Amino acid sequence: MYATNVRELKKNPSEAMRQARQAPVLIMKGDQPDSLLVHLDESLTQTVSGLRPALAASLYREGLMSLGKASKLSGLAMSDFIRHLGHLGIEIVTVDETTAYEVKDLSPWLS
DSSP states (O other): OEEEEHHHHHHOHHHHHHHHTTSOEEEEETTEEEEEEOOTTSOHHHHHHHHHHHHHHHHHHTTSSOHHHHHHHHTSOHHHHHHHHHHHTOOSSOOOTTHHHHHHHHHHHHO
């Protein structure tokens, strides 16, 4: 899936339209997904299969769905879905108050 921001879309809308022929185009506003551009000459089945990864990524990013469930919803293998998230700039691992303890617990295993 191709992702672009509003500024780039204004500069070159035809590039987004070309990309939409291959897969839905995610349009970002700032660092947040805002809109989806879908090519209408595709069959409904192809459109839905392209939208599933975008929807799953959005639900995962918002914390509404686990990585496993989002991967299943996307219709992609877990590794492909993780790669898809990476292309969108969505982090898989988040740092919180437990991260330092988890790293400390893993250190002996990694040495």
